[in-house]
Amino acid sequence: MKASRIAGVEDAAYRIRRYALGMGEVQGQGYVGQALGAADILAALYTDQLTFRPAEPEWEGRDRFLLSTGHYAIGLYAAFAEAGIVPVEELETYGSDDSRLPMSGMSTYTPGMEISGGSLGHGLTVAVGYALGLRARGNPARVVNFLSDGELDEGSTWEAAMGAAHHRLGRLTAVVDINALQADGPTAGVLRTEPVVEKWAACGWNVQRVDGNDVPALLAAFDAVAAQAADDGAPSVILCDTKVGRGVPLLEEREKAHFMRIEEHEWAICREQLDEGHRARTETRQEAAL
Template identity: 60%
Template sequence: MTELSDMLPRQALLQKLAQHAWRIRRYALLMGEVQGEGYVGQALGWSDVLAVAYCHFMKLHPENPSWEGRDRFLLSHGHYAIALYAALLEAKVLDEDEIDTYGCDDSRLPISGMVAWTPGMEMSGGSLGQGLAIAVGQALALRLKDSSAWVINSMSDGELNEGSTWEAAMSASHYGLSNLINLIDLNKQQADGRTEDILHFEPLAEKWQAFGWHVQRIDGNDLAAVLDAFELARSAQVDKPRVILCDTVMGKGVPFLETREKNHFIRVDTDEWQRAITELDHSFARTRP
Protein backbone atom coordinates (compact mmCIF):
# COMPACT_ATOMS: atom_id res chain seq x y z
CA MET A 1 0.00 0.00 0.00
CA THR A 2 2.98 2.31 0.23
CA GLU A 3 3.85 2.60 -3.42
CA LEU A 4 1.08 4.98 -4.55
CA SER A 5 1.17 7.15 -1.45
CA ASP A 6 4.93 7.55 -1.72
CA MET A 7 4.42 9.21 -5.13
CA LEU A 8 2.15 11.97 -3.80
CA PRO A 9 3.46 15.47 -3.01
CA ARG A 10 3.59 16.04 0.73
CA GLN A 11 0.50 18.26 1.01
CA ALA A 12 -1.56 15.91 -1.12
CA LEU A 13 -0.34 12.99 0.97
CA LEU A 14 -1.37 14.74 4.19
CA GLN A 15 -4.81 15.44 2.75
CA LYS A 16 -5.13 11.78 1.80
CA LEU A 17 -4.03 10.64 5.25
CA ALA A 18 -6.49 13.05 6.89
CA GLN A 19 -9.29 11.39 4.93
CA HIS A 20 -8.07 7.95 6.01
CA ALA A 21 -7.93 9.03 9.67
CA TRP A 22 -11.43 10.51 9.47
CA ARG A 23 -12.83 7.29 8.01
CA ILE A 24 -11.03 5.17 10.61
CA ARG A 25 -12.66 7.28 13.34
CA ARG A 26 -16.04 6.94 11.62
CA TYR A 27 -15.71 3.16 11.41
CA ALA A 28 -14.87 3.02 15.12
CA LEU A 29 -17.97 5.04 16.00
CA LEU A 30 -20.18 2.86 13.82
CA MET A 31 -18.86 -0.28 15.50
CA GLY A 32 -19.19 1.27 18.93
CA GLU A 33 -22.83 2.03 18.23
CA VAL A 34 -23.49 -1.70 17.71
CA GLN A 35 -22.72 -2.41 21.38
CA GLY A 36 -23.51 1.05 22.76
CA GLU A 37 -20.15 1.23 24.51
CA GLY A 38 -16.50 0.36 24.15
CA TYR A 39 -12.97 1.63 23.87
CA VAL A 40 -14.01 4.30 21.41
CA GLY A 41 -11.97 7.04 23.09
CA GLN A 42 -8.74 5.17 22.40
CA ALA A 43 -9.76 4.48 18.81
CA LEU A 44 -10.44 8.15 18.13
CA GLY A 45 -7.16 9.19 19.72
CA TRP A 46 -5.06 6.57 17.91
CA SER A 47 -6.55 6.97 14.43
CA ASP A 48 -3.92 9.37 13.07
CA VAL A 49 -1.15 6.91 13.92
CA LEU A 50 -3.10 4.02 12.40
CA ALA A 51 -3.79 6.02 9.23
CA VAL A 52 -0.08 6.62 8.63
CA ALA A 53 0.82 3.04 9.52
CA TYR A 54 -1.79 1.25 7.43
CA CYS A 55 -2.38 3.71 4.60
CA HIS A 56 1.18 4.84 3.93
CA PHE A 57 4.01 3.09 5.75
CA MET A 58 3.27 -0.62 5.83
CA LYS A 59 3.69 -3.18 3.07
CA LEU A 60 0.42 -5.13 2.86
CA HIS A 61 -1.53 -7.31 0.48
CA PRO A 62 -5.14 -6.73 1.62
CA GLU A 63 -6.34 -9.77 -0.30
CA ASN A 64 -3.66 -11.92 1.39
CA PRO A 65 -3.13 -10.63 4.95
CA SER A 66 -0.79 -13.55 5.73
CA TRP A 67 1.61 -12.69 2.87
CA GLU A 68 5.12 -13.55 4.09
CA GLY A 69 6.62 -10.24 2.96
CA ARG A 70 4.16 -8.10 4.92
CA ASP A 71 5.05 -5.70 7.70
CA ARG A 72 3.70 -6.96 11.03
CA PHE A 73 1.55 -4.76 13.27
CA LEU A 74 1.12 -6.18 16.78
CA LEU A 75 -1.74 -4.88 18.91
CA SER A 76 -0.32 -5.38 22.39
CA HIS A 77 -3.19 -3.42 23.97
CA GLY A 78 -5.87 -5.85 22.85
CA HIS A 79 -8.69 -3.64 24.09
CA TYR A 80 -7.83 -1.28 21.20
CA ALA A 81 -9.19 -3.92 18.80
CA ILE A 82 -12.01 -1.63 17.67
CA ALA A 83 -9.33 0.83 16.49
CA LEU A 84 -7.39 -1.84 14.61
CA TYR A 85 -10.56 -3.21 12.99
CA ALA A 86 -11.31 0.30 11.77
CA ALA A 87 -7.81 0.51 10.25
CA LEU A 88 -8.19 -2.94 8.67
CA LEU A 89 -11.51 -1.80 7.20
CA GLU A 90 -9.85 1.29 5.75
CA ALA A 91 -6.99 -0.85 4.39
CA LYS A 92 -9.56 -3.15 2.71
CA VAL A 93 -8.42 -6.19 4.70
CA LEU A 94 -11.91 -6.38 6.23
CA ASP A 95 -15.23 -5.74 4.53
CA GLU A 96 -17.66 -3.02 5.60
CA ASP A 97 -20.45 -5.60 5.81
CA GLU A 98 -18.84 -6.86 9.03
CA ILE A 99 -19.25 -3.58 10.94
CA ASP A 100 -22.68 -4.56 12.26
CA THR A 101 -21.28 -7.80 13.71
CA TYR A 102 -18.80 -6.06 16.06
CA GLY A 103 -18.71 -7.83 19.43
CA CYS A 104 -21.52 -10.22 18.47
CA ASP A 105 -21.54 -14.00 18.73
CA ASP A 106 -19.48 -15.71 16.01
CA SER A 107 -18.22 -12.35 14.71
CA ARG A 108 -14.70 -12.04 13.33
CA LEU A 109 -14.54 -8.76 15.27
CA PRO A 110 -14.51 -9.68 18.98
CA ILE A 111 -14.23 -7.00 21.65
CA SER A 112 -10.58 -7.89 22.33
CA GLY A 113 -8.15 -8.82 19.56
CA MET A 114 -7.94 -12.54 18.71
CA VAL A 115 -5.37 -13.69 16.18
CA ALA A 116 -7.32 -16.83 15.23
CA TRP A 117 -10.50 -14.90 14.45
CA THR A 118 -9.57 -11.77 12.52
CA PRO A 119 -7.62 -11.48 9.26
CA GLY A 120 -4.72 -9.09 9.73
CA MET A 121 -4.55 -9.58 13.51
CA GLU A 122 -0.97 -10.61 14.38
CA MET A 123 -1.39 -11.43 18.09
CA SER A 124 -4.05 -12.04 20.71
CA GLY A 125 -3.77 -9.08 23.04
CA GLY A 126 -5.45 -8.16 26.27
CA SER A 127 -2.99 -9.29 28.92
CA LEU A 128 -0.98 -6.09 28.86
CA GLY A 129 2.79 -6.02 28.57
CA GLN A 130 3.14 -8.98 26.20
CA GLY A 131 3.29 -7.33 22.77
CA LEU A 132 6.80 -5.93 22.86
CA ALA A 133 8.26 -9.28 23.87
CA ILE A 134 6.46 -10.98 20.99
CA ALA A 135 7.64 -8.22 18.66
CA VAL A 136 11.25 -8.83 19.73
CA GLY A 137 10.89 -12.50 18.83
CA GLN A 138 9.34 -11.73 15.46
CA ALA A 139 11.97 -9.11 14.64
CA LEU A 140 14.75 -11.57 15.46
CA ALA A 141 13.12 -14.25 13.31
CA LEU A 142 12.66 -11.92 10.34
CA ARG A 143 16.29 -10.83 10.58
CA LEU A 144 17.39 -14.46 10.49
CA LYS A 145 15.33 -14.83 7.30
CA ASP A 146 17.01 -11.74 5.78
CA SER A 147 13.54 -10.24 5.49
CA SER A 148 13.08 -6.51 4.89
CA ALA A 149 9.76 -6.52 6.77
CA TRP A 150 9.16 -4.24 9.73
CA VAL A 151 7.66 -5.28 13.04
CA ILE A 152 5.52 -2.54 14.60
CA ASN A 153 4.31 -2.96 18.15
CA SER A 154 1.44 -0.79 19.34
CA MET A 155 1.04 -0.40 23.09
CA SER A 156 -0.57 1.78 25.74
CA ASP A 157 1.14 3.92 28.34
CA GLY A 158 -0.42 1.70 31.02
CA GLU A 159 1.79 -1.13 29.74
CA LEU A 160 4.81 0.80 30.93
CA ASN A 161 3.81 -0.45 34.40
CA GLU A 162 4.65 -4.00 33.34
CA GLY A 163 8.13 -5.37 33.98
CA SER A 164 7.96 -7.54 30.86
CA THR A 165 7.89 -4.38 28.75
CA TRP A 166 11.26 -3.27 30.08
CA GLU A 167 12.79 -6.75 29.78
CA ALA A 168 11.76 -6.73 26.13
CA ALA A 169 13.12 -3.21 25.70
CA MET A 170 16.53 -4.33 26.99
CA SER A 171 16.50 -7.38 24.72
CA ALA A 172 15.62 -5.37 21.61
CA SER A 173 18.49 -3.00 22.27
CA HIS A 174 20.92 -5.82 23.03
CA TYR A 175 20.17 -7.49 19.69
CA GLY A 176 20.20 -4.21 17.76
CA LEU A 177 16.74 -4.78 16.29
CA SER A 178 16.62 -1.91 13.83
CA ASN A 179 13.62 -3.55 12.11
CA LEU A 180 11.43 -2.93 15.17
CA ILE A 181 9.26 0.14 15.82
CA ASN A 182 7.46 0.49 19.14
CA LEU A 183 4.51 2.90 19.20
CA ILE A 184 3.31 4.07 22.62
CA ASP A 185 -0.03 5.81 23.02
CA LEU A 186 0.45 8.39 25.78
CA ASN A 187 -3.21 9.21 26.37
CA LYS A 188 -2.52 9.45 30.11
CA GLN A 189 -5.47 7.32 31.23
CA GLN A 190 -5.83 3.81 32.60
CA ALA A 191 -8.82 1.84 33.83
CA ASP A 192 -7.99 2.85 37.41
CA GLY A 193 -7.35 6.55 36.77
CA ARG A 194 -4.71 8.90 35.44
CA THR A 195 -1.55 7.10 34.39
CA GLU A 196 0.74 9.44 36.30
CA ASP A 197 -1.21 8.74 39.49
CA ILE A 198 -1.02 4.95 39.09
CA LEU A 199 2.73 4.77 38.40
CA HIS A 200 4.67 7.85 37.33
CA PHE A 201 6.99 7.15 34.38
CA GLU A 202 8.45 10.48 33.26
CA PRO A 203 10.99 11.44 31.97
CA LEU A 204 10.02 8.84 29.39
CA ALA A 205 12.18 9.82 26.42
CA GLU A 206 15.29 9.73 28.57
CA LYS A 207 14.36 6.30 29.90
CA TRP A 208 14.08 4.80 26.42
CA GLN A 209 17.31 6.48 25.37
CA ALA A 210 19.02 4.94 28.39
CA PHE A 211 17.71 1.55 27.28
CA GLY A 212 19.46 2.04 23.93
CA TRP A 213 16.58 2.98 21.65
CA HIS A 214 16.26 5.57 18.89
CA VAL A 215 13.62 7.85 20.44
CA GLN A 216 11.12 10.35 19.08
CA ARG A 217 8.33 12.10 20.97
CA ILE A 218 5.53 13.70 18.98
CA ASP A 219 1.97 14.96 19.05
CA GLY A 220 0.21 11.79 17.97
CA ASN A 221 -2.75 13.76 16.66
CA ASP A 222 -0.62 15.88 14.33
CA LEU A 223 -0.59 13.97 11.05
CA ALA A 224 2.46 15.78 9.72
CA ALA A 225 4.40 14.94 12.88
CA VAL A 226 3.27 11.31 12.74
CA LEU A 227 4.26 11.03 9.08
CA ASP A 228 7.69 12.54 9.73
CA ALA A 229 8.24 10.24 12.70
CA PHE A 230 7.52 7.11 10.68
CA GLU A 231 9.80 8.31 7.88
CA LEU A 232 12.63 9.04 10.32
CA ALA A 233 12.14 5.65 11.95
CA ARG A 234 12.49 4.08 8.51
CA SER A 235 15.56 6.07 7.46
CA ALA A 236 17.56 6.37 10.68
CA GLN A 237 20.99 4.83 10.10
CA VAL A 238 21.43 3.32 13.55
CA ASP A 239 21.51 -0.29 14.71
CA LYS A 240 18.86 0.40 17.32
CA PRO A 241 15.18 -0.38 17.76
CA ARG A 242 12.93 2.63 17.30
CA VAL A 243 10.32 3.99 19.67
CA ILE A 244 7.80 6.74 18.88
CA LEU A 245 6.16 8.26 21.95
CA CYS A 246 2.81 9.68 20.88
CA ASP A 247 0.95 12.16 23.06
CA THR A 248 -2.72 11.82 22.14
CA VAL A 249 -6.16 13.03 23.19
CA MET A 250 -8.77 10.37 23.90
CA GLY A 251 -11.92 10.98 21.89
CA LYS A 252 -10.01 13.15 19.39
CA GLY A 253 -12.24 14.64 16.71
CA VAL A 254 -15.45 14.47 18.74
CA PRO A 255 -15.41 17.48 21.10
CA PHE A 256 -17.99 16.26 23.62
CA LEU A 257 -16.07 12.97 24.01
CA GLU A 258 -12.69 14.70 24.26
CA THR A 259 -13.87 16.58 27.34
CA ARG A 260 -15.41 13.70 29.25
CA GLU A 261 -13.68 13.27 32.57
CA LYS A 262 -13.44 9.49 32.22
CA ASN A 263 -13.33 8.09 28.71
CA HIS A 264 -11.19 4.97 29.11
CA PHE A 265 -14.30 2.87 28.47
CA ILE A 266 -17.06 5.02 27.02
CA ARG A 267 -20.76 4.44 27.37
CA VAL A 268 -22.56 6.60 24.84
CA ASP A 269 -26.31 7.15 25.07
CA THR A 270 -28.36 5.97 22.10
CA ASP A 271 -29.10 9.51 20.95
CA GLU A 272 -25.43 10.54 21.19
CA TRP A 273 -23.98 8.31 18.47
CA GLN A 274 -25.33 10.38 15.61
CA ARG A 275 -24.21 13.52 17.44
CA ALA A 276 -20.70 12.02 17.68
CA ILE A 277 -20.59 11.30 13.94
CA THR A 278 -21.91 14.76 13.13
CA GLU A 279 -19.28 16.43 15.33
CA LEU A 280 -16.58 14.23 13.79
CA ASP A 281 -17.64 15.22 10.27
CA HIS A 282 -17.67 18.90 11.22
CA SER A 283 -14.24 18.62 12.85
CA PHE A 284 -12.83 16.97 9.74
CA ALA A 285 -14.30 19.61 7.44
CA ARG A 286 -12.88 22.38 9.65
CA THR A 287 -9.37 21.00 10.17
CA ARG A 288 -8.47 19.07 7.02
CA PRO A 289 -5.01 20.06 5.63
Protein backbone atom coordinates (compact mmCIF):
# COMPACT_ATOMS: atom_id res chain seq x y z
CA MET A 1 0.00 0.00 0.00
CA LYS A 2 1.46 3.34 -1.05
CA ALA A 3 2.58 5.66 1.73
CA SER A 4 1.09 8.61 -0.16
CA ARG A 5 -2.33 6.98 -0.10
CA ILE A 6 -2.17 6.42 3.65
CA ALA A 7 -0.89 9.96 4.25
CA GLY A 8 -3.71 11.41 2.16
CA VAL A 9 -6.36 9.70 4.26
CA GLU A 10 -4.63 10.53 7.55
CA ASP A 11 -4.40 14.18 6.58
CA ALA A 12 -8.08 14.18 5.61
CA ALA A 13 -8.98 12.63 8.97
CA TYR A 14 -7.04 15.41 10.73
CA ARG A 15 -9.02 18.07 8.85
CA ILE A 16 -12.30 16.28 9.57
CA ARG A 17 -11.44 16.36 13.28
CA ARG A 18 -10.52 20.03 13.00
CA TYR A 19 -13.86 20.81 11.33
CA ALA A 20 -15.73 18.83 13.99
CA LEU A 21 -14.09 20.80 16.79
CA GLY A 22 -15.06 24.01 15.04
CA MET A 23 -18.69 22.95 14.79
CA GLY A 24 -18.71 21.77 18.38
CA GLU A 25 -17.43 25.15 19.55
CA VAL A 26 -20.38 26.85 17.84
CA GLN A 27 -22.72 24.98 20.19
CA GLY A 28 -20.33 24.57 23.11
CA GLN A 29 -21.27 20.93 23.35
CA GLY A 30 -22.42 17.97 21.33
CA TYR A 31 -21.37 14.61 19.91
CA VAL A 32 -17.81 15.73 19.34
CA GLY A 33 -16.28 12.59 20.80
CA GLN A 34 -18.00 10.33 18.28
CA ALA A 35 -16.94 12.55 15.40
CA LEU A 36 -13.31 12.43 16.51
CA GLY A 37 -13.44 8.68 17.00
CA ALA A 38 -15.00 7.99 13.60
CA ALA A 39 -12.92 10.49 11.60
CA ASP A 40 -10.51 7.90 10.21
CA ILE A 41 -13.40 5.76 8.96
CA LEU A 42 -15.13 8.72 7.33
CA ALA A 43 -11.89 9.93 5.77
CA ALA A 44 -11.19 6.50 4.30
CA LEU A 45 -14.68 6.34 2.84
CA TYR A 46 -15.03 9.85 1.46
CA THR A 47 -11.49 10.37 0.18
CA ASP A 48 -10.60 6.85 -0.93
CA GLN A 49 -13.53 4.45 -1.29
CA LEU A 50 -16.93 5.89 -2.18
CA THR A 51 -17.99 6.83 -5.71
CA PHE A 52 -19.87 10.15 -5.80
CA ARG A 53 -20.00 13.55 -7.48
CA PRO A 54 -19.71 16.42 -4.98
CA ALA A 55 -21.70 18.81 -7.16
CA GLU A 56 -24.41 16.22 -7.90
CA PRO A 57 -25.53 14.68 -4.60
CA GLU A 58 -28.44 12.91 -6.32
CA TRP A 59 -26.35 11.40 -9.14
CA GLU A 60 -27.84 7.96 -9.80
CA GLY A 61 -24.46 6.28 -10.09
CA ARG A 62 -23.31 7.27 -6.61
CA ASP A 63 -22.58 4.81 -3.84
CA ARG A 64 -25.10 5.22 -1.03
CA PHE A 65 -23.73 6.01 2.42
CA LEU A 66 -26.41 5.71 5.08
CA LEU A 67 -25.74 7.26 8.49
CA SER A 68 -27.89 5.23 10.83
CA THR A 69 -26.44 7.04 13.85
CA GLY A 70 -28.02 10.42 13.15
CA HIS A 71 -26.25 12.07 16.08
CA TYR A 72 -22.91 11.40 14.34
CA ALA A 73 -23.94 14.00 11.74
CA ILE A 74 -21.31 16.43 13.02
CA GLY A 75 -18.64 14.01 11.81
CA LEU A 76 -20.35 13.39 8.49
CA TYR A 77 -20.75 17.13 7.83
CA ALA A 78 -17.01 17.47 8.38
CA ALA A 79 -16.45 14.67 5.87
CA PHE A 80 -18.81 16.40 3.43
CA ALA A 81 -16.74 19.56 3.73
CA GLU A 82 -13.55 17.62 3.13
CA ALA A 83 -15.15 15.97 0.07
CA GLY A 84 -16.49 19.25 -1.34
CA ILE A 85 -20.15 18.35 -0.91
CA VAL A 86 -20.81 21.32 1.38
CA PRO A 87 -18.70 24.50 1.67
CA VAL A 88 -16.30 24.60 4.59
CA GLU A 89 -17.65 28.01 5.63
CA GLU A 90 -21.14 26.54 5.99
CA LEU A 91 -19.97 24.41 8.92
CA GLU A 92 -20.23 27.54 11.08
CA THR A 93 -24.03 27.26 10.82
CA TYR A 94 -24.08 23.81 12.46
CA GLY A 95 -27.12 23.37 14.69
CA SER A 96 -28.41 26.90 14.05
CA ASP A 97 -31.93 27.88 13.02
CA ASP A 98 -32.53 27.43 9.28
CA SER A 99 -29.19 25.68 8.83
CA ARG A 100 -28.78 22.83 6.36
CA LEU A 101 -26.69 21.14 9.04
CA PRO A 102 -28.96 20.19 11.96
CA MET A 103 -27.50 18.41 14.98
CA SER A 104 -29.08 15.11 13.91
CA GLY A 105 -28.84 14.05 10.29
CA MET A 106 -31.86 14.96 8.14
CA SER A 107 -32.05 13.91 4.49
CA THR A 108 -34.51 16.70 3.69
CA TYR A 109 -32.01 19.39 4.71
CA THR A 110 -28.51 18.30 3.81
CA PRO A 111 -27.04 17.45 0.39
CA GLY A 112 -25.42 14.01 0.51
CA MET A 113 -27.44 12.86 3.53
CA GLU A 114 -29.27 9.77 2.28
CA ILE A 115 -31.53 9.11 5.29
CA SER A 116 -32.72 10.84 8.43
CA GLY A 117 -31.08 9.11 11.35
CA GLY A 118 -33.77 8.71 13.95
CA SER A 119 -34.28 5.94 16.47
CA LEU A 120 -31.20 3.76 16.40
CA GLY A 121 -31.56 0.33 14.85
CA HIS A 122 -33.35 1.34 11.65
CA GLY A 123 -30.38 2.06 9.41
CA LEU A 124 -29.46 -1.47 8.37
CA THR A 125 -33.08 -2.28 7.56
CA VAL A 126 -33.24 0.74 5.25
CA ALA A 127 -29.88 -0.21 3.75
CA VAL A 128 -31.23 -3.65 2.87
CA GLY A 129 -34.11 -1.95 1.05
CA TYR A 130 -31.69 0.33 -0.80
CA ALA A 131 -29.56 -2.64 -1.89
CA LEU A 132 -32.58 -4.62 -3.06
CA GLY A 133 -33.92 -1.65 -5.01
CA LEU A 134 -30.61 -0.85 -6.68
CA ARG A 135 -30.13 -4.47 -7.72
CA ALA A 136 -33.64 -4.64 -9.13
CA ARG A 137 -32.86 -1.61 -11.30
CA GLY A 138 -29.54 -3.05 -12.44
CA ASN A 139 -27.60 -0.30 -10.67
CA PRO A 140 -24.20 -1.62 -9.43
CA ALA A 141 -23.79 1.11 -6.80
CA ARG A 142 -22.68 -0.05 -3.39
CA VAL A 143 -24.58 0.63 -0.17
CA VAL A 144 -22.62 1.37 3.00
CA ASN A 145 -24.45 1.57 6.31
CA PHE A 146 -22.65 3.17 9.25
CA LEU A 147 -24.02 2.04 12.61
CA SER A 148 -22.91 1.95 16.21
CA ASP A 149 -22.21 -0.91 18.57
CA GLY A 150 -25.18 0.31 20.61
CA GLU A 151 -27.42 -0.51 17.66
CA LEU A 152 -26.43 -4.13 18.03
CA ASP A 153 -28.77 -4.09 21.05
CA GLU A 154 -31.69 -3.77 18.65
CA GLY A 155 -33.50 -6.78 17.25
CA SER A 156 -34.25 -4.94 14.02
CA THR A 157 -30.51 -4.82 13.29
CA TRP A 158 -30.23 -8.59 13.44
CA GLU A 159 -33.40 -9.10 11.39
CA ALA A 160 -31.84 -6.91 8.71
CA ALA A 161 -28.54 -8.79 8.98
CA MET A 162 -30.29 -12.10 8.37
CA GLY A 163 -32.35 -10.60 5.54
CA ALA A 164 -29.29 -9.20 3.78
CA ALA A 165 -27.57 -12.59 3.83
CA HIS A 166 -30.75 -14.37 2.73
CA HIS A 167 -31.10 -12.10 -0.29
CA ARG A 168 -27.35 -12.29 -0.98
CA LEU A 169 -26.82 -8.55 -1.10
CA GLY A 170 -23.16 -8.65 -2.02
CA ARG A 171 -22.92 -4.89 -2.62
CA LEU A 172 -24.04 -4.06 0.92
CA THR A 173 -21.46 -3.21 3.58
CA ALA A 174 -22.10 -2.49 7.25
CA VAL A 175 -19.51 -0.46 9.15
CA VAL A 176 -19.92 -0.73 12.92
CA ASP A 177 -18.29 1.88 15.16
CA ILE A 178 -17.39 -0.07 18.29
CA ASN A 179 -16.47 2.69 20.73
CA ALA A 180 -17.82 0.70 23.70
CA LEU A 181 -19.96 3.61 24.91
CA GLN A 182 -23.67 4.40 24.90
CA ALA A 183 -25.79 7.17 26.36
CA ASP A 184 -26.48 5.07 29.46
CA GLY A 185 -22.90 3.95 29.98
CA PRO A 186 -20.40 1.39 28.70
CA THR A 187 -21.89 -0.89 26.06
CA ALA A 188 -20.85 -4.02 27.93
CA GLY A 189 -22.81 -2.83 30.96
CA VAL A 190 -25.96 -1.87 29.04
CA LEU A 191 -26.22 -5.08 27.02
CA ARG A 192 -23.25 -7.32 26.29
CA THR A 193 -23.09 -7.97 22.53
CA GLU A 194 -19.86 -9.93 22.27
CA PRO A 195 -18.85 -12.10 20.52
CA VAL A 196 -19.84 -9.87 17.60
CA VAL A 197 -17.54 -11.46 15.00
CA GLU A 198 -19.15 -14.85 15.50
CA LYS A 199 -22.66 -13.39 15.50
CA TRP A 200 -22.25 -11.61 12.17
CA ALA A 201 -20.59 -14.68 10.67
CA ALA A 202 -23.47 -16.84 11.88
CA CYS A 203 -25.85 -14.52 10.03
CA GLY A 204 -23.95 -15.22 6.81
CA TRP A 205 -21.78 -12.10 6.46
CA ASN A 206 -18.15 -11.71 5.47
CA VAL A 207 -16.62 -10.29 8.67
CA GLN A 208 -13.49 -8.28 9.40
CA ARG A 209 -12.56 -6.62 12.70
CA VAL A 210 -9.98 -3.84 12.67
CA ASP A 211 -8.65 -0.93 14.67
CA GLY A 212 -10.92 1.83 13.38
CA ASN A 213 -8.28 4.45 14.11
CA ASP A 214 -5.59 2.65 12.09
CA VAL A 215 -5.78 4.02 8.53
CA PRO A 216 -3.73 1.27 6.81
CA ALA A 217 -5.87 -1.40 8.49
CA LEU A 218 -9.06 0.39 7.45
CA LEU A 219 -7.95 0.76 3.85
CA ALA A 220 -6.98 -2.91 3.65
CA ALA A 221 -10.38 -3.89 5.03
CA PHE A 222 -12.28 -1.66 2.60
CA ASP A 223 -10.15 -2.91 -0.29
CA ALA A 224 -11.04 -6.50 0.61
CA VAL A 225 -14.73 -5.62 0.69
CA ALA A 226 -14.54 -3.87 -2.68
CA ALA A 227 -12.78 -6.86 -4.22
CA GLN A 228 -15.56 -9.25 -3.25
CA ALA A 229 -18.55 -6.98 -3.92
CA ALA A 230 -21.01 -8.71 -6.26
CA ASP A 231 -24.66 -8.60 -7.29
CA ASP A 232 -25.14 -12.06 -5.80
CA GLY A 233 -22.94 -12.76 -2.80
CA ALA A 234 -22.55 -12.44 0.95
CA PRO A 235 -22.79 -8.93 2.42
CA SER A 236 -19.78 -7.62 4.31
CA VAL A 237 -19.31 -6.04 7.71
CA ILE A 238 -16.28 -4.19 9.06
CA LEU A 239 -16.23 -4.00 12.84
CA CYS A 240 -14.17 -0.94 13.82
CA ASP A 241 -12.82 -0.58 17.34
CA THR A 242 -12.46 3.16 17.93
CA LYS A 243 -11.65 5.56 20.74
CA VAL A 244 -14.11 8.32 21.63
CA GLY A 245 -12.31 11.67 21.31
CA ARG A 246 -9.45 10.18 19.28
CA GLY A 247 -6.66 12.65 18.59
CA VAL A 248 -7.49 14.94 21.52
CA PRO A 249 -6.11 13.50 24.79
CA LEU A 250 -8.19 15.92 26.87
CA LEU A 251 -11.38 14.40 25.45
CA GLU A 252 -10.18 10.81 25.21
CA GLU A 253 -10.14 10.65 28.99
CA ARG A 254 -13.56 12.19 29.61
CA GLU A 255 -15.76 9.85 31.63
CA LYS A 256 -19.05 11.31 30.39
CA ALA A 257 -18.23 11.32 26.71
CA HIS A 258 -21.45 10.44 24.89
CA PHE A 259 -22.67 14.04 24.76
CA MET A 260 -19.84 16.32 25.76
CA ARG A 261 -20.02 19.69 27.41
CA ILE A 262 -16.69 21.39 26.68
CA GLU A 263 -15.79 24.55 28.55
CA GLU A 264 -15.03 27.71 26.58
CA HIS A 265 -11.34 27.74 27.43
CA GLU A 266 -10.92 24.08 26.52
CA TRP A 267 -11.57 24.40 22.78
CA ALA A 268 -8.19 26.02 22.16
CA ILE A 269 -6.53 23.22 24.15
CA CYS A 270 -8.35 20.62 22.04
CA ARG A 271 -7.12 22.20 18.82
CA GLU A 272 -3.57 22.52 20.12
CA GLN A 273 -3.49 18.85 21.10
CA LEU A 274 -4.93 17.77 17.75
CA ASP A 275 -2.43 19.94 15.84
CA GLU A 276 0.48 18.66 17.91
CA GLY A 277 -0.43 15.06 17.21
CA HIS A 278 -0.76 15.76 13.50
CA ARG A 279 2.62 17.51 13.38
CA ALA A 280 4.27 14.57 15.12
CA ARG A 281 2.69 12.11 12.70
CA THR A 282 3.77 14.20 9.71
CA GLU A 283 7.36 14.41 10.99
CA THR A 284 7.42 10.64 11.50
CA ARG A 285 6.26 10.11 7.92
CA GLN A 286 8.89 12.49 6.60
CA GLU A 287 11.65 10.75 8.53
CA ALA A 288 10.51 7.36 7.24
CA ALA A 289 10.66 8.66 3.67
CA LEU A 290 14.32 9.67 3.99
